[in-house]
Amino acid sequence: MNWFLVSIKKEKEHNKNISIKSKIQNEFPLCEVEETVFQSHNINMIYATNQSIHNKQFQFGDLFIIGDIKIHNKKELISKYDLEYGQSNESLVIQMYKRKGIACIDDLVGEFSFVIFDKRYNRVYAIRDQIGVKPLFWVCKKDEYIFSSDIFLLKDFFDVQDLNYEYFGEFYERNGTIDIPSTPFKQVNRISSGHYVLIEEEKEVVSRQYWDLSDIRNEIRYSNESEYFEKFYEILNEAVNCRLIKGKYNSVLLSGGLDSTSIYSLAKMNEENSIASVSAVFDELKECDERDYFEELLMKYEDEGNYVNLDNKLMFEDFPNNIPFTYEPNVSSISSEFSINIAKVSVKKGFYNVLSGFGGDQLLTGSLYITRDHLKKLRIKKLFSFLTDYSIYTNTSAYQNMINYTLKPNIVKNFVRNESEYYKTIEEKLKKIPTYSKKELYFEISNAKAHLYIDRTIGGITGTDMNHPFLDRRLIEFMYKIPGDLRFTPEYSKYILRKSMRNILTPTITDRLNKTTHLAYTYKSLKKNWDSIIKVIEHPIIVNELGLISKEEWKENVGKWRNGLETRSDFWTLLAIEIWIKKLMRKVELN
Structure with missing residues (x-):
C-alpha cells in the first residue's frame, strides 16, 4: 500500500513540514509505514508505504512528480520513447512527459494516480488511471492546492461536518457507483477515472477526459475462434504476471469459480514468481463450501492451499463497529469482514500481494442482449436459436425474453431509476455505442468501480495490496473490440474464458454451470446479530x-x-x- 500528499502554494514559500505517517497509523493502528518528505520552495511532497522506500526521487530538474504509480507496459514505452531500462515509474513518466507533454498519459497502461508540477510554466497536472483503480482527491485553499491519494489525509484542510447532501442523492441514483467530481464533503473534490485536472496561474481549474471506453471505434476480427482464445489467453496472462512481485509474497483469493481459478492457474504457469492460494471454507454451511471445485485444481498444481474456516467468523459482529469506516459510503464495506478475514490469513502466511478474480463477472458475463445485435445484422436463425436455447436452459418465457432483450431492450432500466439524472446521462452515453453487447459491457465496467473503494481500507487494516487482473485496461479494450458472442452463449456465460483456460483448469471448473452463493452464511450472521443490527437501522x-x-x-x-x-x-x-x-x-x- 502506498499513500501520498502534495501541497503546492500559489505564491508563498512553505514554512512548515507536513507528515502523513501519523494520520495513516491513526486510521490503521496496526499498519507500519515508512515516510519520506520532499520540500522545495512552494511545494511539499510526502510519500508513505508499508513496504521499504528505496531512493524515492521527486524532482527531475524543473519537473516534480509524486504518486502511486504502477505501469504495466514498460517494455513498450521504453521502445516507443527510446528510453533506458531500469528507470523508476516516476522517472519513466517524466521522460515521456518531456518528449510528448501531457499527451503521454494516453500511452500509459497500469494503475496510477499522480501529480506533476511543471515549474517552468507553473502548471499542475493531476492524473488518474483509465479504469479508476487508484483514487485521487484534491482541495483548494485560498493560497494552496492539496492533492492526496486518500480523503482522510486531507482532514487538516477541510471540515468533515460540512457535508455535501446532494452527493447522497447521486450515490443513491448511481446505486453506489461513484466516479464523479463531488465527494461527501463540500470542500473535497475527486478526479474521475480517465481524467486529469490542469491548474494554471490565474486560470480556472480545468478537468479533461483523456480516455473513455465508449470512444473506441476499431474492432478486432479474426478468421476463427481459436485466434480470439489465444489472444485473450495472452493478454490475461500478461495482466496476471505484471501484478505479481518477485519472491514468495503472492496469493490468490481462490474460490471454485472460473475467475479466481484462472488467475491462480496462470500465475502457477509463471516459474519466476511463486503464488499461493487462500480460500474461505465451511464445514457446517456446506452449501457455501467450494472445496469440491478448487481442491482438484490444487492437486493438479501440487499445492496444498491455505484455508480460512468462516463457519463461526460471522459478519455483523459488534454491528456497526465491525464495519470499517471509509470516507465515502461503500456498499462493499458492509460485507467486507469476509474479505478481511481471508486477507489477514494471507498476510500472516507472508503473502501480502493479493490477486482476486474481481471484475471477471462484469467483463465476461454477457447476456441475451446480443440477440438485438443479431437482429440488426439479420441473423434471424441465430437470433431464434439463442432465444430458444436460453429460455429452455433458464425455464423462462421465450416470448418475454424476445420483448425484453431483442425488440425493446433497455439495459439501464433494471439498474437505474428512470426519473434520475444519472439515467439520462448513461442513456445519452450508450447512444453513441453501436452494439448492445458493447453497451452492456460499458455499463458493467462502469459499475465495477464501486468495489474498488474498499480495497485501500482493507489494505490499510490488513497490510495487503489488492490486485484485480480482470480490470486490466488492455483486457477491457480487447473484450470491447471483439464480437459479443464470445462473452455469451445460451448454454453458459464467460464463453471465451472457459475455452481459453480449458487446458490449464480442470473439467470440474470449466464445465461448471451453477454459482455458489453465501446466502446461508449471510442469513446465519443476520440471525445471530439481529438485535444489535435493528437498534442501529x-x-x-x-x-x-x-x-x-x-x-x-x-x-x-x-x-x-x-x-x-x-x-x-x-x-x-x-x-x-x-x-x-x-x-x-x-x-x-x-x-
Whole structure:
C-alpha cells in the first residue's frame, strides 16, 4: 500500500513540514509505514508505504512528480520513447512527459494516480488511471492546492461536518457507483477515472477526459475462434504476471469459480514468481463450501492451499463497529469482514500481494442482449436459436425474453431509476455505442468501480495490496473490440474464458454451470446479530433527513432482509448510506 500528499502554494514559500505517517497509523493502528518528505520552495511532497522506500526521487530538474504509480507496459514505452531500462515509474513518466507533454498519459497502461508540477510554466497536472483503480482527491485553499491519494489525509484542510447532501442523492441514483467530481464533503473534490485536472496561474481549474471506453471505434476480427482464445489467453496472462512481485509474497483469493481459478492457474504457469492460494471454507454451511471445485485444481498444481474456516467468523459482529469506516459510503464495506478475514490469513502466511478474480463477472458475463445485435445484422436463425436455447436452459418465457432483450431492450432500466439524472446521462452515453453487447459491457465496467473503494481500507487494516487482473485496461479494450458472442452463449456465460483456460483448469471448473452463493452464511450472521443490527437501522436517517425512501418501504425491506427474502435492488445502497452517516457522526463525536 502506498499513500501520498502534495501541497503546492500559489505564491508563498512553505514554512512548515507536513507528515502523513501519523494520520495513516491513526486510521490503521496496526499498519507500519515508512515516510519520506520532499520540500522545495512552494511545494511539499510526502510519500508513505508499508513496504521499504528505496531512493524515492521527486524532482527531475524543473519537473516534480509524486504518486502511486504502477505501469504495466514498460517494455513498450521504453521502445516507443527510446528510453533506458531500469528507470523508476516516476522517472519513466517524466521522460515521456518531456518528449510528448501531457499527451503521454494516453500511452500509459497500469494503475496510477499522480501529480506533476511543471515549474517552468507553473502548471499542475493531476492524473488518474483509465479504469479508476487508484483514487485521487484534491482541495483548494485560498493560497494552496492539496492533492492526496486518500480523503482522510486531507482532514487538516477541510471540515468533515460540512457535508455535501446532494452527493447522497447521486450515490443513491448511481446505486453506489461513484466516479464523479463531488465527494461527501463540500470542500473535497475527486478526479474521475480517465481524467486529469490542469491548474494554471490565474486560470480556472480545468478537468479533461483523456480516455473513455465508449470512444473506441476499431474492432478486432479474426478468421476463427481459436485466434480470439489465444489472444485473450495472452493478454490475461500478461495482466496476471505484471501484478505479481518477485519472491514468495503472492496469493490468490481462490474460490471454485472460473475467475479466481484462472488467475491462480496462470500465475502457477509463471516459474519466476511463486503464488499461493487462500480460500474461505465451511464445514457446517456446506452449501457455501467450494472445496469440491478448487481442491482438484490444487492437486493438479501440487499445492496444498491455505484455508480460512468462516463457519463461526460471522459478519455483523459488534454491528456497526465491525464495519470499517471509509470516507465515502461503500456498499462493499458492509460485507467486507469476509474479505478481511481471508486477507489477514494471507498476510500472516507472508503473502501480502493479493490477486482476486474481481471484475471477471462484469467483463465476461454477457447476456441475451446480443440477440438485438443479431437482429440488426439479420441473423434471424441465430437470433431464434439463442432465444430458444436460453429460455429452455433458464425455464423462462421465450416470448418475454424476445420483448425484453431483442425488440425493446433497455439495459439501464433494471439498474437505474428512470426519473434520475444519472439515467439520462448513461442513456445519452450508450447512444453513441453501436452494439448492445458493447453497451452492456460499458455499463458493467462502469459499475465495477464501486468495489474498488474498499480495497485501500482493507489494505490499510490488513497490510495487503489488492490486485484485480480482470480490470486490466488492455483486457477491457480487447473484450470491447471483439464480437459479443464470445462473452455469451445460451448454454453458459464467460464463453471465451472457459475455452481459453480449458487446458490449464480442470473439467470440474470449466464445465461448471451453477454459482455458489453465501446466502446461508449471510442469513446465519443476520440471525445471530439481529438485535444489535435493528437498534442501529430501525430509525433511519435516509428516511427522516435525506428522504431517499419512505418509512414504510424501509421497514418492509428490513423485514425481508432479516428473513432471507428478496429485497428491493437498491436496499444495500440505502443501507450503506445509513451506516456511513451514523458512523461519521460517531467519529465526529469521539474527536
